[in-house]
Amino acid sequence: MLSRGHFSKINFRPTLITMEITKIPNKILAKKMEKVAVDDIKSGLYKGLISDMRTAMVENNGVGLAANQVGKDLRIFVVDKKLAEENNVPDAFINPEITEYSKESDEMEEGCLSVPDYWAQIKRAKKIKIKFIDENGTKQKIKAKGFLARVFQHETDHLNGLTIKERTAEVRLRTDLLSNK
Numbered sequence: 201m202l203s204r205g206h207f208s209k210i211n212f213r214p215t216l217i218t219m220e221i222t223k224i225p226n227k228i229l230a231k232k233m234e235k236v237a238v239d240d241i242k243s244g245l246y247k248g249l250i251s252d253m254r255t256a257m258v259e260n261n262g263v264g265l266a267a268n269q270v271g272k273d274l275r276i277f278v279v280d281k282k283l284a285e286e287n288n289v290p291d292a293f294i295n296p297e298i299t300e301y302s303k304e305s306d307e308m309e310e311g312c313l314s315v316p317d318y319w320a321q322i323k324r325a326k327k328i329k330i331k332f333i334d335e336n337g338t339k340q341k342i343k344a345k346g347f348l349a350r351v352f353q354h355e356t357d358h359l360n361g362l363t364i365k366e367r368t369a370e371v372r373l374r375t376d377l378l379s380n381k
Contacts, residue, residue: 219256219270221313224363228268229314233275233359235295242337246276250292250335253278262313264351266358269314277355279348287348290340296332298356299341301325310354312364320368324353 222228236246249272257265257278267274275295284291304326311319327345330352334340344352357367 292335300329302327
């Protein structure tokens with residue numbers, strides 16, 4: 201008889217019906233996610249999770265989804281496949297880190313799967329540089345602009361424990377501080 205441990209070595213996983221989206225005030229959304237070990241990425245340990253995250257994102261009409269939005273304490277996010285293809289970038293990002301933000305910014309209304317029925321104007325850099333590991337374990341650095349840069353910033357915020365609620369609170373606090381001077 202095979203034990204559960206035997207299956208983990210061959211990347212066996214049961215088919216999930218649907219991954220549930222984690223919503224505020226769940227504490228996992230407010231903490232910085234743990235980095236993923238490169239050896240685990242190269243062994244394929246997270247391929248099933250990434251596939252399930254892609255499915256959950258599409259089923260919930262999202263353009264991006266971070267691992268903590270499905271209850272996983274991992275620095276992983278996925279983005280819409282068509283958006284990735286249009287920009288010639290991967291659609292899965294592991295241990296992402298934004299290394300540069302342009303001084304130019306714009307404001308756009310954003311929503312979030314983890315904050316249902318809430319939309320807010322969020323100011324973000326127009327261009328960014330991001331380094332990450334792809335799902336095959338290869339380190340990459342890319343530039344992103346426009347909507348893709350916005351999605352990367354939104355999903356990276358999630359991995360750092362921020363939602364759009366905190367982003368709007370931060371703006372209000374900054375505005376309040378400036379008006380009190």
